[in-house]
Amino acid sequence: MxxxxxxxxxxxxxVATAVEQARDLPRLVVEFPVTAVSQALQASMRMQQKVTELAIKGDRALGTLRPVEERPSWATFDDEDDDERVARNGAVTELRRTSRPEPDTIVETVVEAVVEPEAPAAEDVVTGPNVLPDYASMTIPQLRGRLRHLTVEELRSLLAWETARGNRPPYVTMLSNRITTVTEA
Structure with a gap:
């Protein structure tokens, strides 16, 4: 032959292919909506990924133009007390303003704390006060984790050391807030 x-x-x-397709047509008709939805979702997810990638690139580009907060207001850490979180987020801050000491009282407290300690040794200036010897090298989150375990006198000593040397606003604010929290408790 x-x-x-x-x-x-x-x-x-x-012809054979057409007959096979005709036999599979009922199954394909049932599967078509699922397939169409699946493909639409895949396309949507791909688009979301592209948008997210562009946003990340934009954040990087804009990050070079503006300074980053040392600690965003929405950030929380496991080692914080609930009272500290609430106070920082502003829920209790408004209530505390009426009970806070007047600015003159705060200045007097800091001046008294500065006058009380002895003159610092040379290594004290580099490393930190006796209360927390490694204080000078601590970051804000590291310091926050240690503040819960300090007494008011130790906190005042740290504040005096900070104002006399570095006078870094985030550290002064954190120490002042902690002193207020401990004295009001």
């Missing part, structure tokens, strides 16, 4: 010409064989292949 001689082989049939190529166009006839191609035509037969097309």
């Amino acid at each position: 001689s082989p049939l010409p190529l166009p006839v064989r191609i035509a037969a292949g097309l």
Whole structure:
């Protein structure tokens, strides 16, 4: 038997494929909505990924133009007390303003604390006060974790040391707030 010409064989292949597709048509009709939804979701997710990638690149570009907060207001840490979180987030801050000492009293307290300690040794200036010897090298989160365990006198000593040397606003604020929290408790 001689082989049939190529166009006839191609035509037969097309007919066989059409018959197979016709048999699968009921299944494909049922699966079509699921397939369409799946493909739409995939396209949506790809678009979201692209948008997110662009936002990240934009954040990096803008990050070079503006300074980053040392600690965003929404950030919380596991080692914080609930009272500290509430006070920092402002829920109690308004209530505390009426009970806080007047600015003159705060200045007097700091001046008294500065006058009370002895003159610092040379290594004290570099490393920190005796209360927390490694204080000078601590970051804000590290300091926050240690403040809960200090007494009011130790906190005042740290505040005096900070105001006499570095006078870094975030550290002064954190120490002042902690002193207020401990004295009001």
